[in-house]
Amino acid sequence: TQLLEQSPQFLSIQEGENLTVYCNSSSVFSSLQWYRQEPGEGPVLLVTVVTGGEVKKLKRLTFQFGDARKDSSLHITAAQPGDTGLYLCAGSGNAGGTSYGKLTFGQGTILTVHP
């Protein structure tokens, strides 16, 4: 069974601060995704990383996939109240493996950005 450990579980910061959320596993994933979920809605995809060492930027958000494809991080620069929400990482298994076509989710990080 593939597991993803996400940390921290809760993060409460002031507007303008930087933050990093981590997603770690002992398993190798073929790709890793980050989702954001707002109250009353389903998760929405932010980014997918596929290559070990890959870095993707989405405005103030920077996503990195570890070299060994076992871990990932999400860094937010100058956080804003609109960034408030639940952030979830999810890993996809290797093609042909028992976890193919399924996502394994981390526990989530609840981010609150205070004005």
Add this chain to the structure above:
Amino acid sequence: DADVTQTPRNRITKTGKRIMLECSQTKGHDRMYWYRQDPGLGLRLIYYSFDVKDINKGEISDGYSVSRQAQAKFSLSLESAIPNQTALYFCATSDTRLLETQYFGPGTRLLVL
């Protein structure tokens, strides 16, 4: 209109009752999934289906059953609801050509008394 819809959005039921949660999609995806979300546990997979004739158990399928009535419809049933099935339930769809990206419905909040 939403691409993935779930009905009902909220449901209160009593222990022992049978209930069905429904999911419809207009994305044309062949894969559909049911998850439950509990605080601090993220999303856990209940059942998934890669096409109309394919049904697979996820990590927490006990107490649940599913039916894939058509490519666009995937329903989840609780045969005899119990209080620890109180949770937020999400349906999702995906297309393998899109790197496993899953598209989620708005969720059904279920309370079992």
